[in-house]
Amino acid sequence: MSADQRTHRLTRRGLLQAGAAVGAAAAAGVVAGTAATPAYGTGPNPPGPDGGERLVLRKGRIHTMDGRGTVVDSVAIENGRFVEVGRNVPPRGGRVIDLRGRTVVPGIIDNHNHIVLMGNRPGHHTPLENAYSIADVQAIYRERAAKLPAGAWITTIGGFHRNQLVPPDETPRLPTLAELDEAVPNHPVYISEGFSGPSTTNSLGKAFFESLGIPVGADGSIAAGSGATGRATLALRQTLLTFEERKRGAREAIAYGLSLGVTTHLDQGAFQASGTPSDGAAHEDNYTMHLPFLALHRDGELRARIRINFLHMESDPQTPELAARLRNQFPNFGDDMLRTVGIGEFIAQGTGAAFAAAALRVAQAGWRAEVHSLTQTDFIAEIQAFEAANAQFPITDLRWVVAHVPFITEEYVHRLKALGGGLSLTGWRYLAGTPAQNGPPFRMIVDSGIPAGMSSDGMQIAPMNPWLHMYYATTGRNARGEVINDGQQITREEALRLYTRDNGWFLREEDQLGSIEEGKLADLVVLDRDYFTVPDEQLKHIRSELTLVGGRIVYDTGVLT
Ligand SMILES: [Zn+2]
Numbered sequence: 200m201s202a203d204q205r206t207h208r209l210t211r212r213g214l215l216q217a218g219a220a221v222g223a224a225a226a227a228g229v230v231a232g233t234a235a236t237p238a239y240g241t242g243p244n245p246p247g248p249d250g251g252e253r254l255v256l257r258k259g260r261i262h263t264m265d266g267r268g269t270v271v272d273s274v275a276i277e278n279g280r281f282v283e284v285g286r287n288v289p290p291r292g293g294r295v296i297d298l299r300g301r302t303v304v305p306g307i308i309d310n311h312n313h314i315v316l317m318g319n320r321p322g323h324h325t326p327l328e329n330a331y332s333i334a335d336v337q338a339i340y341r342e343r344a345a346k347l348p349a350g351a352w353i354t355t356i357g358g359f360h361r362n363q364l365v366p367p368d369e370t371p372r373l374p375t376l377a378e379l380d381e382a383v384p385n386h387p388v389y390i391s392e393g394f395s396g397p398s399t400t401n402s403l404g405k406a407f408f409e410s411l412g413i414p415v416g417a418d419g420s421i422a423a424g425s426g427a428t429g430r431a432t433l434a435l436r437q438t439l440l441t442f443e444e445r446k447r448g449a450r451e452a453i454a455y456g457l458s459l460g461v462t463t464h465l466d467q468g469a470f471q472a473s474g475t476p477s478d479g480a481a482h483e484d485n486y487t488m489h490l491p492f493l494a495l496h497r498d499g500e501l502r503a504r505i506r507i508n509f510l511h512m513e514s515d516p517q518t519p520e521l522a523a524r525l526r527n528q529f530p531n532f533g534d535d536m537l538r539t540v541g542i543g544e545f546i547a548q549g550t551g552a553a554f555a556a557a558a559l560r561v562a563q564a565g566w567r568a569e570v571h572s573l574t575q576t577d578f579i580a581e582i583q584a585f586e587a588a589n590a591q592f593p594i595t596d597l598r599w600v601v602a603h604v605p606f607i608t609e610e611y612v613h614r615l616k617a618l619g620g621g622l623s624l625t626g627w628r629y630l631a632g633t634p635a636q637n638g639p640p641f642r643m644i645v646d647s648g649i650p651a652g653m654s655s656d657g658m659q660i661a662p663m664n665p666w667l668h669m670y671y672a673t674t675g676r677n678a679r680g681e682v683i684n685d686g687q688q689i690t691r692e693e694a695l696r697l698y699t700r701d702n703g704w705f706l707r708e709e710d711q712l713g714s715i716e717e718g719k720l721a722d723l724v725v726l727d728r729d730y731f732t733v734p735d736e737q738l739k740h741i742r743s744e745l746t747l748v749g750g751r752i753v754y755d756t757g758v759l760t
Contacts, residue, residue, distance in 0.1 A: 253277050253293025254750055259725070261303040263715040264700040276721040279535075279749035284717050296745070296759055302729045304695060305715050306462025306722030306748065307665045308702035311544065311569070311602050311623045311654030314456065314464040314505070314663070316481060318449030319488050321435035322354030322389065323347055326455055328662030329739075333364055333374050336390075337382035349385040352404075352439060356391045356432065357480040357659035360630035362678045373399040376419025389435060393660050395479040396421060396428030408434065429476030445491040452658075453495075453503045457754035459664050460724035460743040462503050463712060465654075465705060467544040467569065467602075468510025480659045485510055496537045502753040504722075505537050506706055508569055514548040516556040521546065525564040531707060535720060535749065540706065543569025544602055550580035558584045562592035567707075569600040569623070578607050582615050595619035600705065603627070603656065605638030612647045621650035621704060624697065626671030627661035630678055637683045641672050645689055645697075650704050653697040669694040669730075670738040691731055691738075721750035725759065 257273040263284060273288035274281055317324065325343045330336045343353050361371040379388045379401035387403035398421035400408060405415045413430045414422070421427045456464065469483035495501045509528065511521040521542065532539045546568050547557035554570075561568040568585075572578040578601055585599055595618060601607070602623035612622070624639050644651050653672065657663035670676070672694045675684035689697075703709030711720050725745040728737060746754035 253282075253291060255288055255290045255293050255295045256298055256303070256723075256725075257288065257295060259298030259301050259303045260729070261298075261715060261723075262305075262695070262731075264305050264696060265714050265716050266700065271715075274715060274721075274723075276747070276750040279721055279751070281715060281717050281719055281721050284715055298725060298759065301744065301759070302726045302731065303715075304460070304724055304726065304730065305699040305713055306724055306746070307460045307698050308463040308465075308652070308706070308713060309456075309461050309655050309657075309663070309665065309698075310465045310652045310702045310705040311467050311625065312464055312657045312663060313467060313469065313481065313659065314452050314657075315449075315466045315488050315492060315507075316469050316483055317358070317452040317455075317658040317663070318491055319440070319445050319483050320354060320356050320448055321432075321439040321444070322352030324448060324451070325353055325355050326663070327355045327359040327390070328363075328657075328664050328667065330359065331363060333378055336364065336374050337378060340379070340382045340386075340388065344383045344386050347386065350403075351386055352389065352435065353383060353386050354389045354391075354435065356389070357393060358657055358662050360392060360678065362631055367679045367681075373397065373420070375399065376401050376405065376417070379419060389431060391421075391428055391432060391480060392423075394481050395425070396423035398423075398428045398431060400431075425476040429478065432480065433474070433476050433478060442491065442494075446494055449491040449495055450500065450502075453501070453505075454754065456503055456663060457746045457748075458743055459666065460726070460741075460746055461663065461665060462722040462724070462746065462748045462753075463506065463702075463706070464503060465506040465508065465540060467508050467656075470510075471512070492537070501536050502751075503748055504535065504712075506540050507538070508540050508543040510545050511542060511557065512545045512548045513557070514553050516553045518547055518553060518557045518560060521557055522560060525560060525566060530566045535711070538706075541567030541569060543567075543600070544571045546570055550577055550584070554580070555584045555587060558588040559591060562588040562594045562597070565592075565597065567597050567599060568594075569602060571602040572604045572607060575606045578604060578611055582611050582618075582620075585618055585620065586614065589618055598650070598704065598707065602654065603639065604644075605636070607639065607644070609643055609647065612644060612649050616647065616649040621652070623654045623705065624651055624672070625654050625656045625661060626668035627656050628677060628683065629667055629671040630661060632677045632683050634681075634683045637675075638687070640687045641684070641689045641693075642687045645693055650701070651697060652702040652705050653694065654702075664739075665698055666730075666738050666741040669698065670735065672697075673738070674735050676735075695730065721747055723747050727756075727758075 254276045261271045263269045271285050275283040275288045361373050365371055388401040389404050391398035399419045408415050408431050411434050414427050421431055470481050472478050472482040472484050492505055542561050547553040570581050599620045600623055628637055655663045672689055673691050675682045675688045677683050700713040703713035724743045727742050727744045744756045744758050
C-alpha cells in the first residue's frame with residue numbers, strides 16, 4: 200500500500216467526523232485585530248472569532264454592487280456582517296481603517312472551479328498563471344525557494360499555458376532545465392501544463408524522475424501523456440502527499456485566492472483517480488480529497504468560503520453511485536464557511552442514456568444539477584434531457600446550471616431559462632483560445648436575461664485569477680493579445696456583477712453574499728488599483744491589498760493597516 204493509500208484509509212473515519220462537524224460549527228466571522236501575512240499561506244493563522252468588535256472602513260470608493268449602482272465611502276461591520284453602508288459612517292469606538300481612496304468591491308465568488316484539486320497538489324504548488332515571461336517564472340520560483348528548505352519540491356501543476364510565457368512573435372514554450380537550474384539550483388522542480396503535460400524539470404528533478412525510469416529530455420522536457428508526464432505526476436503524488444501536506448496545500452490554495460480577492464469558491468470535483476499514470480492533473484479521489492479542507496474548517500483555519508458540488512461520471516444508466524449519493528448526502532448542508540451544494544460538474548458519463556437517467560434522478564431527489572458544455576452540440580442533448588426530467592419532476596426551482604457554453608445558441612439559452620436554469624461563464628479561452636475555439640457569447644447571454652455568473656474553471660486548463668477572466672470577458676483578447684471573441688465583449692461593470700452579485704444565485708445565497716449591503720456577510724476586497732478606470736492590460740495585474748471574509752481580515756499586504 201502506498202503512503203497515499205494509507206492516508207486515504209486512515210482518514211475515511213475523519214470524513215464522517217468532519218461531516219458532522221460541518222453542521223455543528225458556528226462560523227460567526229468577527230473582526231480580527233491583527234494583519235495576516237501577505238505571502239500566501241506561509242504565515243500564522245489569523246486570530247479566531249473573538250466577539251462583536253466593530254470595524255469601520257472609511258474614505259474609500261466602495262462599489263456596493265447593490266443593483267442600483269450605489270457607491271459609498273464607508274462601511275461598518277459587526278459580528279461578521281455589514282451593519283452600516285453609506286457616507287461618513289461613524290466609528291462608535293470601533294477599529295477604523297482609512298482606505299485612502301482605494302476601490303473596494305464585494306468579495307469575488309468563483310461559481311465553478313477546482314480549488315480542492317489545487318489544494319491536493321504534490322509539492323509546494325506555485326501558481327504560474329500570473330507569469331508573462333520565462334524571467335517571470337524564474338522570479339516567482341526564486342521567491343518561492345527563498346522561503347523553503349533546500350531540497351523541497353517546487354511544483355506547478357496546471358492553471359497556466361506556455362502561450363503566456365513568450366512574446367507573440369515567438370514560438371510558445373516552457374522553461375528549460377538550464378533556465379530552471381539558474382533560478383532554483385537547490386530545489387527539484389516540476390512544471391506541468393494543463394491536464395497531462397507537456398512538462399519540464401530541472402537537474403535535481405531530472406535525477407529523481409530518471410531514477411524511476413521516467414524519460415526526461417536533456418533540456419528537462421517531459422512528454423505529455425501517461426508515458427512520461429502521467430508517471431511523473433503519479434510519482435510525486437505517491438512520494439510527497441501526506442495528510443499534513445494536503446492541509447498545507449489547501450491552506451495555500453485558499454490564501455492564493457484571497458490575494459486575488461476570491462472569498463468564495465464553488466468546487467466542482469475531480470475525475471476519479473485510478474492511481475495509475477493515466478491520471479492527470481484533474482484526477483483525485485472524490486471521496487477523500489475534501490478532507491484537508493474539512494480539517495481546516497474544524498480547526499477554525501478556513502479563511503475563505505468553500506462550497507462543494509459532487510461529481511458523478513457513471514456510464515451505467517442505473518448510476519448506482521449517484522443514486523447512493525442522493526440517498527445519503529444532504530444538499531445545501533453546512534454553514535456559512537463550508538456547505539454542500541449539488542451534483543456537478545458531471546452527473547453522468549456523456550450525454551446519452553446515462554445522462555438522461557441521471558437527470559431524472561437528480562430532479563426526483565430535488566437537488567441542483569450542474570453540467571458542462573464544450574462543443575457545438577453537447578448543450579442540445581443536455582438541455583433536452585433537462586426538459587425531459589422537468590416533465591416528470593419539476594426543476595424550475597432547482598437552479599440547474601450549464602457551465603462554460605462556448606457555443607450555446609440563443610434558442611437554447613431561452614429553453615434553459617424557461618426551466619429556471621442558469622449559465623456559468625468563464626474566460627478560460629484566454630489561455631489557449633483561437634478565433635475558431637472561442638466563446639462563450641457573453642454579450643448574447645447577458646442580454647438574454649437568463650441567470651448568469653462568472654467562474655474561472657481553474658486550476659488545470661484555466662487560471663483561478665478572476666481579473667484575467669474579466670480581462671478576457673471585457674476585451675475578447677487571449678494571452679497572445681489576439682482578439683478572439685469579438686462582438687461578445689461585456690462592460691467592466693457587467694463582468695464584475697457576474698463575478699459578485701449575480702453569483703449569489705448559483706449558491707442559493709443571494710440574500711447573504713455577492714454585494715455590500717446591510718445585513719449581508721461582510722466579504723470585501725480592497726483593490727490595489729481602480730478596476731473601473733485602469734487601461735485594459737492593467738486589469739490582469741489587479742490584486743487585493745486587504746481581503747475580508749465575514750469581517751475577518753484574511754489577507755493583508757500591510758499597506759493600509
Ligand atoms: Zn470545471
